Amino acid sequence: MMFAELQTIPSPEVLWWALVPLLLTGGGAVVLLTFASIKSNLPSWFSALWVAGISTAGFISLFPIWNRIAEEGPKTFLAGSVGVDHSSVFITGILILVVIATIALAHPYLKREDLPEVEFYVLLLLAAAGGIVMASANGLIVMFLGIEILSLATYVLAAYHLRKIQSQEAALKYFILGAFASAFLLYGIALIYGATGSTNLIEIKEWLSANILFDDGLLLAGFAMLLAGLGFKVAAVPFHAWTPDVYQGAPSPVVGWMAAGVKAAGFAALLRVFVATFGSYVSDWSPAIAALAIASVLVGSIGAVVQTDVKRMLAYSSITHAGFLLIGVEAATERGTAATFTYLAIYAFLATGSFAVISLVGDQGDNQHDLEAYKGLGIRKPVLAGAFTILLLAQAGVPFTAGFIAKFGVIAAAVEARSWTPAIVAMLATAIAAFVYLRIIVSMYLSEPSEEKELFIDNGGRVVIAVSVALTIVVGIFPSLLVDLAKDAIPILVGG
Amino acid sequence: MEVTTTWYLVLAAVLFTIGAVGVLIRRNPLVLFMCVELMLNAVTLTFVAFNSALGGLGGQMAVFFALVVAAAEVVIGLAIIVAIARRQPTTAIDDFSGLKG
Numbered sequence: 001m002m003f004a005e006l007q008t009i010p011s012p013e014v015l016w017w018a019l020v021p022l023l024l025t026g027g028g029a030v031v032l033l034t035f036a037s038i039k040s041n042l043p044s045w046f047s048a049l050w051v052a053g054i055s056t057a058g059f060i061s062l063f064p065i066w067n068r069i070a071e072e073g074p075k076t077f078l079a080g081s082v083g084v085d086h087s088s089v090f091i092t093g094i095l096i097l098v099v100i101a102t103i104a105l106a107h108p109y110l111k112r113e114d115l116p117e118v119e120f121y122v123l124l125l126l127a128a129a130g131g132i133v134m135a136s137a138n139g140l141i142v143m144f145l146g147i148e149i150l151s152l153a154t155y156v157l158a159a160y161h162l163r164k165i166q167s168q169e170a171a172l173k174y175f176i177l178g179a180f181a182s183a184f185l186l187y188g189i190a191l192i193y194g195a196t197g198s199t200n201l202i203e204i205k206e207w208l209s210a211n212i213l214f215d216d217g218l219l220l221a222g223f224a225m226l227l228a229g230l231g232f233k234v235a236a237v238p239f240h241a242w243t244p245d246v247y248q249g250a251p252s253p254v255v256g257w258m259a260a261g262v263k264a265a266g267f268a269a270l271l272r273v274f275v276a277t278f279g280s281y282v283s284d285w286s287p288a289i290a291a292l293a294i295a296s297v298l299v300g301s302i303g304a305v306v307q308t309d310v311k312r313m314l315a316y317s318s319i320t321h322a323g324f325l326l327i328g329v330e331a332a333t334e335r336g337t338a339a340t341f342t343y344l345a346i347y348a349f350l351a352t353g354s355f356a357v358i359s360l361v362g363d364q365g366d367n368q369h370d371l372e373a374y375k376g377l378g379i380r381k382p383v384l385a386g387a388f389t390i391l392l393l394a395q396a397g398v399p400f401t402a403g404f405i406a407k408f409g410v411i412a413a414a415v416e417a418r419s420w421t422p423a424i425v426a427m428l429a430t431a432i433a434a435f436v437y438l439r440i441i442v443s444m445y446l447s448e449p450s451e452e453k454e455l456f457i458d459n460g461g462r463v464v465i466a467v468s469v470a471l472t473i474v475v476g477i478f479p480s481l482l483v484d485l486a487k488d489a490i491p492i493l494v495g496g
Numbered sequence: 497m498e499v500t501t502t503w504y505l506v507l508a509a510v511l512f513t514i515g516a517v518g519v520l521i522r523r524n525p526l527v528l529f530m531c532v533e534l535m536l537n538a539v540t541l542t543f544v545a546f547n548s549a550l551g552g553l554g555g556q557m558a559v560f561f562a563l564v565v566a567a568a569e570v571v572i573g574l575a576i577i578v579a580i581a582r583r584q585p586t587t588a589i590d591d592f593s594g595l596k597g
Contacts, residue, residue: 183535
């Protein structure tokens, strides 16, 4: 008997319960795509409902996972390449909520623009699956795969508006620069592999704490390349050149996903790699991140001032927010990491809500994004304008809104870590950035409406904006709801 | 003269630099694309060179993942370029200046 002599191939241990959100999003996307290609006349409500149901199930599954990790501690499995801890559950939660909001926005949007629906949802779910992989990667190669799954799906989403050449131009720019950045990222991984002999984060961490390198040029070059690759994904200066163009050209609901979802996943990877793994080399990478942070807050807030397109203004504002988030990373303390996670959660609903308003004002054709289109919005649509005002004030960091909690957290963490310069520059930049948000608000309330065109507000947009505004105020008044959760979400790497 | 790991690493670094400079100075999207591929292949060479110096299988395994990602990138990139070329037959990157502030 031949078969009995064959040895069984050893397969790594898999904790299926910890993979439920990933399997739901990734598997749900593939099943929907298969189903849609078999049955061509799938009703449009079915695909939206399917994706919303899958995402909701994924979100609900996070509660038992969180509790189980709280009881049993963080886990590492699949031969040490995937790890789940509270930080990965936290980021997964943000990603899934942003996906649900994006679906609520996209369903009426795709109808309005007469675009196919199924592929949009499939790509969105796959992008979320990539983000989840990034947030729970314990190896640099797994993290790279996560980044690529997320990015490739997002490139196609950026090109999704078939009848707009701007959408495709945005996708081409995003793609070429994104592939360029990915090459840098991969080279960084290769150099770190060469310097430490492993691509596994836990092994790298143990190796770095056990050995002292006399010649650490290879390792530092690897850090720099990794930082360049991840800096591109989170739109930090000087890797931000694509942001305004891509935000302007891509479909508005996709831009909300790029700002909220892609940033959250990018920062999850950044914290996991730099703070949790390369913690012993903090004096080498921390100044570089501080420089990126200072450049981002300054370029973002000053660049926004000269724009006349609201989408571009918010693109620069997202660069400023990336700078603030980097200040939390640069502190490299538990407090800084918790503040960054809080900021990511808050920015997720601020960005989704703001781009929901932009998507509605954009109207049929998705091209009414000039400041002109917002003139007199306070008279034409007082509720919409009021909601946008709250979201913009929160982005500016006005007290009693969630934005204040976010900014205060990272600056306090930086001060505690004695990095004065980024903290002071960030506070100055907040003042400049406030001018931009006020300019939009003034335009909405103090100018006469230029044309009497009726804006159609769909239910999806209404719900997303209402929830975002409610969260902005609730978190602004009761910050401990979110801050305590983020304190538990520090990334922890455990050996398998 | 003996060919050591360093030679391969230097070759990879040179190829990577050629690719990176190409992305920055060339104007045709297809050529940009080839330059990115050159960069990825340089990384692949780096992985293999380190792997043969360090032993084990980690680097070679990484190469397979890098190859798959590079292939997926080609598919997406060409699809985007084709979508643009359908409406705008001259595909020089300077023609794409519709988005600006």
